Amino acid sequence: MIPHVPMRPLWRCRNCGAEWPCQPARLSLLVEYRGNRTALLLYLGALMSEAAEQLAQLNPDHVPDLHHRFLGWARARG
Numbered sequence: 696m697i698p699h700v701p702m703r704p705l706w707r708c709r710n711c712g713a714e715w716p717c718q719p720a721r722l723s724l725l726v727e728y729r730g731n732r733t734a735l736l737l738y739l740g741a742l743m744s745e746a747a748e749q750l751a752q753l754n755p756d757h758v759p760d761l762h763h764r765f766l767g768w769a770r771a772r773g
């Protein structure tokens with residue numbers, strides 16, 4: 696079983712190849728951090744900074760909207 700974890704520096708899922716965090720990764724993070732949304736957002740914020748840095752090095756002309764991708768879904772629920 697390959698876990699749904701990010702491949703650096705591309706930030707695609709090692710299992711399904713989707714942009715990380717993919718749906719299964721989001722679900723397992725929500726389970727893992729249930730009852731501790733603040734810790735989840737801090738964790739995702741740290742990963743977002745790392746991803747922003749690495750993706751900007753790969754393609755400085757096109758830095759994707761990482762805020763929505765990393766934090767939007769985690770804030771929206773509960």
Ligand SMILES: [Zn+2]
Pocket residue numbers: 699700708709710711712713717718719720
């Ligand atoms: Zn995945």
